[in-house]
Structures are given as structure tokens and as C-alpha cells.
Amino acid sequence: MSERISVRIPATSANLGCLFDSAALALSLYLELHVTRRGDNAVNVRYSGVNPERVPADATNLVATTIRETLESWGHPHGFDLEIQNEIPVGVGLGSSAAAIVGGLAAARWLADRALFDEELITLATRREGHPDNVAAAWLGGLTVAVQLRERVLAFSCPVPETLQLVLVVPSYALPTEKARKVLPPSYSRADAVHNLQRAVVVASQFFSGKTDLRHDFFEDRWHQPYRAPLVPGLSDVLSLQLSDLLGVCLSGAGPSILAFVPRGGNASAAGELIRQTLRRNGVEADARVLAADNQGAKG
Secondary structure, eight states, X not given: OOSEEEEEEEEEEEOTTTOTTTEEEEEEEEEEEEEEEOSSSOEEEEEEESOGGGSOOSXXXXXXXXXXXXXXXXXXXXXXXXXXXXXXXXXXXXXXXXXXXXXXHHHHHHHTTOOOOXXXXXXXXXXXXXXXXXXXXXXXXXXXXXXXXXXXXXXXXXXXXXXXXXXXXXXXXXXXXXXXXHTSOSOOOHHHHHHHHHHHHHHHHHHHTTOOOOOGGGGOOSSSHHHHGGGXXXXXXXXXXXXXXXXXXXXXXXXXXXXXXXXXXXXHHHHHHHHXXXXXXXXXXXXEEEEOBOSSOSBO
16 A cells, blocks of 8 residues: 555635525635654644644644544544645635545544445534535535535535636635624525525526526525625625626635626626725725636546
8 A cells, every 4th residue: 555645636716696505616725735754753833834823833723633633533544744734725715624524534534444335424524514515515616515414425516617716715814604604594584584585596407417507596596695795795786786797706614705607709807806996995905816616626
């Protein structure tokens, strides 16, 4: 068996407006892990990449704890050297923790020489992450929908058509998911539930049929974005932007990052700049970039 493994895991954008806790999309930003087997039980971690001040570079790192605790639960404790190279901004709604967990599980199965089917890995990752959308998309790639059935998680993925450009705008501050969850109400009205359900079904059906006939109002949400808007200055203004090339715009995960959809041939850079300037007028500095979807998922 090789003494070293490398795994690359994509960033993810969950919720997509109306598909709260149900779907996510994999993006072309990556977490790369290089894991080397040790002859003892020591754990050594090296980190390079974005937001180093937000990422522990020791045994408390989320990738390292996922590997170590998973191996212990399987009865295969083992030491390892972990090198992390990260492009995914941390704490901004881009699935950085999901990528860490998925990568840690992929490394653990190699260290333990244990097979894990897709359903098993996504289920284990969901137990650690708390919800399945980001981990499923990070593992499978593309546009992924997931459902939790008691102790099991089933996920289904489709490729995102190349006719779609993705615009990602990342503010300069972090927003803890726990804080963003606390502002959500305990229940919703039937009208709000139907509103979101109708749009979620339409958006998912578009992607799974290979189409991109998206509309700005498909992404209108009543479950989380209105409640999180006070935590993301400028979000309400961004969600109401009108631009001919803007097929849809939504909060990425719990935020504060924002994801927009632009057709191929459209001016994606202009859409990103419009969102960035809208946030700036609300006192928020941000970076905008044009990305592709990642249709491959985690690869080792």
C-alpha cells in the first residue's frame, strides 16, 4: 500500500435561495490534502492557504480530528502527517467545514484500508456536519440534492451545464453558521412553505433535466434569507438587483458570501462588480470572482 495519499475536495454553495438544507452546488475552489502514514500514533499538521488565522495548524484541526476520531471508531488508530493546501475561504458560507470532513473521511478510509460506499461516507459526514447538503455536494460534485432517512442519507447529483457561469462574491468578514441559524424562526406558515417548495422543485428539475432556463424569481426565499439579512449588510439590496444577465442571486450557505448565476456569453464580471459595489454602499468590502461548477466532486 502507498504510504501517501492526496485528496482534492471542492467548495460548495448550499441552500441556493429556496432549496434550504436540501441542495448544494460544488464550485471550482479546492481544499487539497496530502496525508502520509506514520509509524507511530503522532499527528502532525501543516497548513497553507486562505484565512490561516481561522484554521488551527495542529491536532485540533477539523481534518485531523475527523481522521483520528474516525480511525479510533473503527478500531484502527494510526498516526499521520497532514499537509493542507486550501483555496476555500473559511467561515463565509462556502462549505469549508464540509470539505474538511469529507476529506478527512476519505483519508481515514485509506489509512484503515476500508471500503466506503457513497451512501456510507455521506451519512458519516452528515453526522459530523449536522446536515447533508454541503457534504453530499463536496463528495459527489455538480448540483446535489439530499434526503435524510432516519440514520441514512441518500444523495443524487447531476452535472451543472457549461452554459451557466457562477459569480461568487465573498465579503471580508466571517459569519458563524451557529449565529446564522439562531435567527431562524421555529416554524413557517403554509403559504411560505408552499412558496419555497414550488421554487425548489422547479430549480431542481431544471438542473436535473440539463437545462438552465432559470429566472430571477425562482430563487426567492422565505425560509432563511429574510431572517439572515440583518446579519449581512446589503443582502436585501443585492437580492433585489435587476440585470439582464442575472438569472438568479442568493446567499451562499449561511452567508455572508453571495452566489449569482449568469448565462454563458453574459457579462459575469459586470454582475460580480454590481454586487460588490452594492455591498460597498452598505459598508462591506468584498471580492468578486467568476467560477465554474465542479462536476467531479472529491477526487483522490
